[in-house]
Amino acid sequence: MRLVPMLEIIVPADPHEFGGLPVKAGVTTKPALPQLTGTNIISDTERLNTWLDSWLDEAETRKYGVSVRVKDPTGALAVYVPLNLGRFRPAQSRHGQRRHPGQEGSGVRVQSPGLVGG
Numbered sequence: 001m002r003l004v005p006m007l008e009i010i011v012p013a014d015p016h017e018f019g020g021l022p023v024k025a026g027v028t029t030k031p032a033l034p035q036l037t038g039t040n041i042i043s044d045t046e047r048l049n050t051w052l053d054s055w056l057d058e059a060e061t062r063k064y065g066v067s068v069r070v071k072d073p074t075g076a077l078a079v080y081v082p083l084n085l086g087r088f089r090p091a092q093s094r095h096g097q098r099r100h101p102g103q104e105g106s107g108v109r110v111q112s113p114g115l116v117g118g
Helices: 041-053 058-063
Strands: 006-011 067-070 077-082
Touching: 041 067, 058 067
Parallel strands: none
Antiparallel strands: 006 077, 067 077
């Protein structure tokens, strides 16, 4: 069994925004949340999943191993992003000095984290 660490990102419910997630072609507005019974959790979960499937482009999220789930009945979403663990080894320069990514002359451009999507 292989365990993969995941980062959970909570996207708050917003009836007008897609939370930066990829949207299926032709979808321009977010559909209204379905009516939930509050008595049958299986039925309510199926309704929420159908709602999510109606606009989320899962083919795009699958490319990156990203999983999206409805977190609660308000429409908040939980986005799970796999984390890759690695070891950092500074490269040696021609003169025996170590260069770190982002250091001038290292050939690596370090970019600040930011929001992705639209």
